[in-house]
Amino acid sequence: MRFLFKTDYEDDIKLFPHSGYIYSYGLLLAVLLIAPYVLSSYLMSQLVFVCIYATVGVGLLILTGFTGQASLGHAAFLAIGAYTAAYLQQFNVPFPVYFLAAGLLTGVVGALVGFPALRLQGIYLVIATISFAFIVEEILARWESVTNGNEGMRVKTMQLGTTVSRDGPTFYYLCLAVLVLTIVGTLNLLRSPTGRAFVAIRDSETAARSMGINVALYKVKSFAISAAITGFAGVLFAHKLSFISPEMFTLQLSIEFIIVILIGGTFSLHGAVLGAIFLVMIDPFLTYLKDDMPGVIGGMAATLGAGTERAGHIQDAVAAFASANGLKGAIYGIIIVLFVLFEPLGLYGRWLKIKLFFQLFPLYKRATFKRQKIYVKSERNR
Amino acid sequence: MLDFVQQLVSGIALGCVYGLIALGFVLVYKATEVVNFAQGDLMMLGGFFAFTFIGMLGLNYWVGFAGAVICMALFGMLAERLVVRPILGYPQFSIIMATIGLGYFLRSVSGMIWGTDDFKIETPFSQGVLRIGSLVLAYDKLSVIAATIILCALLYLFFNRTTLGTAMRASSENMLAAYYMGIPVKRVVSIVWAISAAVATCAGVLLAPITFIHSNVGLVLGLKAFPAAVLGGFGSIPGAVVGGVLIGVIESMAGFYLPQGWKDVAPYIVLLAVLLLKPEGLFGLHVRKKV
Numbered sequence: 288m289r290f291l292f293k294t295d296y297e298d299d300i301k302l303f304p305h306s307g308y309i310y311s312y313g314l315l316l317a318v319l320l321i322a323p324y325v326l327s328s329y330l331m332s333q334l335v336f337v338c339i340y341a342t343v344g345v346g347l348l349i350l351t352g353f354t355g356q357a358s359l360g361h362a363a364f365l366a367i368g369a370y371t372a373a374y375l376q377q378f379n380v381p382f383p384v385y386f387l388a389a390g391l392l393t394g395v396v397g398a399l400v401g402f403p404a405l406r407l408q409g410i411y412l413v414i415a416t417i418s419f420a421f422i423v424e425e426i427l428a429r430w431e432s433v434t435n436g437n438e439g440m441r442v443k444t445m446q447l448g449t450t451v452s453r454d455g456p457t458f459y460y461l462c463l464a465v466l467v468l469t470i471v472g473t474l475n476l477l478r479s480p481t482g483r484a485f486v487a488i489r490d491s492e493t494a495a496r497s498m499g500i501n502v503a504l505y506k507v508k509s510f511a512i513s514a515a516i517t518g519f520a521g522v523l524f525a526h527k528l529s530f531i532s533p534e535m536f537t538l539q540l541s542i543e544f545i546i547v548i549l550i551g552g553t554f555s556l557h558g559a560v561l562g563a564i565f566l567v568m569i570d571p572f573l574t575y576l577k578d579d580m581p582g583v584i585g586g587m588a589a590t591l592g593a594g595t596e597r598a599g600h601i602q603d604a605v606a607a608f609a610s611a612n613g614l615k616g617a618i619y620g621i622i623i624v625l626f627v628l629f630e631p632l633g634l635y636g637r638w639l640k641i642k643l644f645f646q647l648f649p650l651y652k653r654a655t656f657k658r659q660k661i662y663v664k665s666e667r668n669r
Numbered sequence: 670m671l672d673f674v675q676q677l678v679s680g681i682a683l684g685c686v687y688g689l690i691a692l693g694f695v696l697v698y699k700a701t702e703v704v705n706f707a708q709g710d711l712m713m714l715g716g717f718f719a720f721t722f723i724g725m726l727g728l729n730y731w732v733g734f735a736g737a738v739i740c741m742a743l744f745g746m747l748a749e750r751l752v753v754r755p756i757l758g759y760p761q762f763s764i765i766m767a768t769i770g771l772g773y774f775l776r777s778v779s780g781m782i783w784g785t786d787d788f789k790i791e792t793p794f795s796q797g798v799l800r801i802g803s804l805v806l807a808y809d810k811l812s813v814i815a816a817t818i819i820l821c822a823l824l825y826l827f828f829n830r831t832t833l834g835t836a837m838r839a840s841s842e843n844m845l846a847a848y849y850m851g852i853p854v855k856r857v858v859s860i861v862w863a864i865s866a867a868v869a870t871c872a873g874v875l876l877a878p879i880t881f882i883h884s885n886v887g888l889v890l891g892l893k894a895f896p897a898a899v900l901g902g903f904g905s906i907p908g909a910v911v912g913g914v915l916i917g918v919i920e921s922m923a924g925f926y927l928p929q930g931w932k933d934v935a936p937y938i939v940l941l942a943v944l945l946l947k948p949e950g951l952f953g954l955h956v957r958k959k960v
Contacts, residue, residue: 351762357762357765403941403944403945406944406945406948407944407948409761409762410704410761410765410903411899411903411944411948413765414895414896414899414940414944415940415941415944417892417895418896418937418938418940418941419941421892421933421934421937422934422937422938422941425930425933425934428930429930538892542769542773545766545769549766613776613777613778613780613781613785613884614777614781615777616773616774616776616777616780617773617774617777617778617781619770619773619777620770620771620772620773620774620775620776620777621770621774622770623766623767623769623770623773624752624767624770624771624774627756627763627764627766627767627770628752628755628756628767631756631759631763658759660757660758660759
């Protein structure tokens with residue numbers, strides 16, 4: 288086990304606490320850079336979605352994980368980013384300009400949402416962000432001169448010097464670069480006074496205020512930054528799908544973003560990436576379930592001594608179950624509930640637990656990660 | 670003028686359904702300070718149970734109604750035991766997520782069991798209309814209004830006049846203190862979930878002749894019931910119903926007098942305005958944290 292000996296504050300806020308970080312993340316980056324030459328085009332496409340979802344996840348983490356302000360309206364920010372890109376594209380605006388414009392506009396909208404949110408806590412904030420998302424969705428559907436209404440908008444192929452196909456490796460590298468830059472930027476933000484203020488507000492607003500933190504200012508900042516990052520991701524999202532319409536940006540999508548950080552773990556940026564991988568890979572898993580699982584289970588039943596006919600029945604039953612409408616929703620529901628109940632720290636929390644188990648080998652105790660239950664505090668009187 | 674009254678009545682009837690769902694939110698919130706995002710889906714499930722008893726098994730309407738309410742009360746207790754109790758005492762956000770997950774699950778599973786079609790329940794009120802002058806009021810809408818008033822009054826009396834109701838309010842204020850006072854907090858929470866599921870079932874069954882039952886009805890109406898609950902102050906039983914009626918009337922008026930598209934967003938615009946101007950709602954108590 289490695290002991291980090293810190294002698295001053297600079298040591299405490301280092302981006303890479305020790306050399307191991309540089310090697311392991313460098314290796315990961317190298318693997319990701321050679322991925323397009325190794326993986327199939329389907330998996331590459333999924334990997335692009337992982338990058339986009341992870342970028343949104345990082346944005347949401349800044350707001351929900353580090354500032355403690357829950358939001359179920361991030362699909363609206365994504366939509367604003369995507370629509371800004373699609374709209375500006377019509378006037379032959381180059382990619383870098385509309386990319387930045389989308390982020391800027393979404394950030395401004397985020398700040399505008401942040402102002403009313405200042406007075407709201409917990410459940411009220413959740414409801415207010417849901418309402419905001421509904422209103423944005425309706426505006427997108429009705430403001431036909433700009434958004435083309437329910438018919439949706441076609442997004443042209445990206446022009447960045449040359450034509451960048453949405454399936455090609457260049458687009459993947461672009462998404463990866465946006466994700467990495469977002470993560471590094473956020474890490475730097477979190478070790479700056481602003482990030483410390485965010486965390487202080489999350490832990491106790493009253494305490495933060497009495498330490499001289501301007502709570503209102505920092506909450507609005509957090510909303511704006513989170514929204515802007517989501518807006519950047521929205522541009523990439525629009526390009527990846529090449530077609531956008533209002534019914535893509537529903538509450539369902541906002542919930543998916545929350546699932547990303549909930550499954551990954553809300554206390555660390557690793558969570559956003561792990562959660563995005565998990566969420567995006569549910570689809571291939573379901574396809575696998577639909578295509579291969581019935582054969583596998585039927586085969587197993589046959590080898591275990593059920594007759595050929597019975598095995599066939601079992602195979603049909605499994606196939607019917609796996610292709611049932613709504614299986615995806617049911618799996619989402621079960622996953623959310625199970626994670627909240629049994630793995631509240633998410634996948635990254637599980638990784639930390641496993642790591643600590645081996646570091647401390649015979650001395651690990653489960654109580655290290657136990658959360659405190661509070662039955663006394665009423666959130667109504669905050 | 671006649672149009673106005675007609676819209677007003679149908680708005681009130683719709684609003685009463687919102688109010689009934691909002692009542693479920695308020696009950697659970699009052700007793701456990703948990704917001705149940707699956708409330709609308711409990712309503713949907715209640716409607717499906719009633720449909721199974723009345724439409725498929727051919728039972729008498731009232732018997733089927735009672736059966737559905739009892740089944741759903743038990744289901745509410747089960748859901749509380751499995752999903753909510755293990756995480757009571759954790760931050761509110763975890764519990765919100767767990768109930769969102771529960772709602773997802775219920776929606777998909779009932780879609781798998783009953784299919785995705787619309788279902789209709791034949792009720793004794795389905796046909797008739799009441800004529801006052803040239804005003805025509807359908808019985809099914811009036812039945813919703815009447816049932817809401819009765820349920821609201823019963824619950825109000827229950828919370829304010831009975832020992833169990835007082836125990837529920839106490840455990841919402843401070844679970845630990847309530848426990849020290851000898852209140853069986855776990856059982857209280859369990860009963861509250863049963864009651865709120867039963868209220869949701871009433872909403873579902875009464876709603877069935879008006880909007881039909883399908884697997885997404887809970888999501889659609891549940892999200893409309895939020896503005897209702899917030900408008901009423903999220904902790905006040907009469908407030909929930911008044912908020913529901915206001916939202917219903919606003920929606921119905923917006924659908925009639927304003928251009929297309931306003932109908933769906935009007936409740937949310939009102940909600941945001943209320944949250945901005947009076948975050949504690951129309952009937953809420955304003956409490957400041959003491960440090």
